[in-house]
Amino acid sequence: MARNKDLNKQMRDERREQILSNALRLFAVNGLAATKISDIATISGFSQGLIYHYFRSKEDIFTELIREAFGKLNHAARELEKLPVPPREKIKIALEELLKSFEKSENFALSHLLIAQATVSDAIPKEAKKIIAAENMVPYEIITRIIIEGQKDGSIKQFDSNDLALVFWTSVKGLAMHRAAHGKKYKTPDKNILMSMFFT
Template structure:
């Protein structure tokens, strides 16, 4: 048996990192940064507490990497959905449907949403995550643009676009939270209900 190459070792190390990140996500999303113990992450991941520090420099490092991913993922998803060639109201309905769908079916999605919320509400704003709390958050901006377009076309209700956006994201975040709390008992919400907000 030949010794492993450097690349193979790197690959294994990457997989371990991903495994740790995935386990950490679920705990951080529920408990937040401070209340999450390295020993919890280690135990769930199936190895000793000290070993975490072979893969990450600190607890905060893990947390920040996850928050960055949460923001990147959701921003990328919304910016992509925005490009779809659909009329505004249909686009919003499709976005709602897509998000509800991944919250239900993609195991980490609800946790990512919750993590963003946690990060925003905890206001450890020493770092980059303040970018999200304010309205420059890309998913927020995307919805504002679609709503405004729909209002110009007279398709979407003439309420304040900010209000509609806030309510939309409040609903999505609330659903993600519900999914995390309820787990598999969470029902498959009909996204048309959400779309009614805009009519």
């Protein structure tokens, strides 16, 4: 035997994370096809060959990122729905958290951008397509349910609930794109603007 097993695994995991994080930026910004393995390797500071010790293929990295992005997003949405607060508060919290996260974390915005682009594209791995087909509607459904609840108790405007949920997520995605495109220069808009679509 050589190196300590646990330390080894930890190193492997760190490298994987490093690759995934760098690949996220490149895939989200430039897309799967325009991102070269050599780009990911160079930005990560090592040789092309090494990528293949950690991932089977470029498509594998992409698919893993899609899996993680939906995992986090849909987990957060489910947690939101469970919160012990009135529906109106849930929408408010969701918007606040989303805007705050865009501001704080570039990766958060990139993750949304990745989802947005992958959802539109045909040119992605089969496995990623499957994940999208299975997970893509979850956030819409959850927000729709919360909105319906809020409309019952009169705290959310009486627009069509599906329309409201659609505009909720499309506006968020639009902001994510803008944040990703303008990086440092991005200034979070007043959350009350978006909130005024839902509340009087």
